[in-house]
Amino acid sequence: MHTLQETLSRRGVDGELLTLIQSLASCATEISALVRGGALAGVLGATQSENVQGETQKKLDVIANELIKQALQAQPLVKGVASEEEDDVVAANADGRFLVSFDPLDGSSNIDINSLVGTIFSVLPAPAGEVNEAAFLQPGENQLAACYMLYGPATVMALTTGNGTQMFTLDPKTGDFILVEEQVSIPADTAEFAINMSNQRFWQPAMQNYIADCLLGKEGQRGKNFNMRWIAAMVGDVHRVLSRGGLFTYPQDTKNPEKPFKLRLMYEANPMSFLVEQAGGVASTGYERIMAIQPEGIHQRVAVILGSKNEVNTCLEYHR
Numbered sequence: 001m002h003t004l005q006e007t008l009s010r011r012g013v014d015g016e017l018l019t020l021i022q023s024l025a026s027c028a029t030e031i032s033a034l035v036r037g038g039a040l041a042g043v044l045g046a047t048q049s050e051n052v053q054g055e056t057q058k059k060l061d062v063i064a065n066e067l068i069k070q071a072l073q074a075q076p077l078v079k080g081v082a083s084e085e086e087d088d089v090v091a092a093n094a095d096g097r098f099l100v101s102f103d104p105l106d107g108s109s110n111i112d113i114n115s116l117v118g119t120i121f122s123v124l125p126a127p128a129g130e131v132n133e134a135a136f137l138q139p140g141e142n143q144l145a146a147c148y149m150l151y152g153p154a155t156v157m158a159l160t161t162g163n164g165t166q167m168f169t170l171d172p173k174t175g176d177f178i179l180v181e182e183q184v185s186i187p188a189d190t191a192e193f194a195i196n197m198s199n200q201r202f203w204q205p206a207m208q209n210y211i212a213d214c215l216l217g218k219e220g221q222r223g224k225n226f227n228m229r230w231i232a233a234m235v236g237d238v239h240r241v242l243s244r245g246g247l248f249t250y251p252q253d254t255k256n257p258e259k260p261f262k263l264r265l266m267y268e269a270n271p272m273s274f275l276v277e278q279a280g281g282v283a284s285t286g287y288e289r290i291m292a293i294q295p296e297g298i299h300q301r302v303a304v305i306l307g308s309k310n311e312v313n314t315c316l317e318y319h320r
């Protein structure tokens, strides 16, 4: 049994980064307890407010955001934070070395139906000078660490500091995250895809054709039958991909011409891409590697295709 701290020390992770990751883990432990309390913890339902993206905030979105924001502002190593639920960058400590972007509660539509939700973090180095939006606009390749916590039947954390992807499970008795997998490895081949099929008529031809060929199964040119899953929480879908392989995508669509992409680069696509690549998978928009994108805004959205290497590469061939 190795705790998060023991594991990161043994792996030679920089002591300050280790301290920061422990703060992130503590936030997740608190959110996990609130999620478990459900209606009894007063965390279900919506608020009257909208976030910067025009989405109605759930109570738990706001509670998790405040909890994480306050914990990170109190952490001397953190210079600033950017959150899905904050319009602008929030300054923390001028001497801090790290910038943290986060999705406090991913899978918001699942909260009230007692289904999977999670939290996603991305850690970047803080440049010298003022903390403003420009400081955060670094490609995903610059990430020092990325992790998600999934509040499911068990609370789990997938973490990378750029040397493989590790998986931990929260021990409810001690409150420690315990190492359960030292090197996650996504199988290169899969017969499972994850996409919101209700948007099918709005996809671009490349994705239409790729999914159509998967659906033809054994009789089609792919020559095998595919299974489909959709959790409606990226944390849940990516966790399945890390656990048993698969292809997950939220592609470009024309449903709302002002919003051709759904997932956010800085606190969804980039950290998940880092975790997937470090587990041997691939993460692309269809046309470029997600982690190579030069961001233009903290709430920027991108198309995401990630998961098992050979399957994602097959999907990318349809985009060429």
Ligand SMILES: O=P(O)(O)OC[C@H]1O[C@](O)(COP(=O)(O)O)[C@@H](O)[C@@H]1O
Pocket: 084, 103, 105, 106, 107, 108, 109, 196, 232, 233, 234, 235, 250, 262
């Ligand atoms: O409602 P849809 O179209 O199925 O979208 C589900 C997607 O939206 C998200 O829930 C967006 O994240 P938030 O819940 O943090 O806004 C993803 O986690 C998920 O993959």
Ligand SMILES: [Mg+2]
Pocket: 103, 105, 106, 107, 234, 268
């Ligand atoms: Mg999200």
Ligand SMILES: [Mg+2]
Pocket: 061, 084, 103, 104, 105, 106, 107, 108
């Ligand atoms: Mg969210």
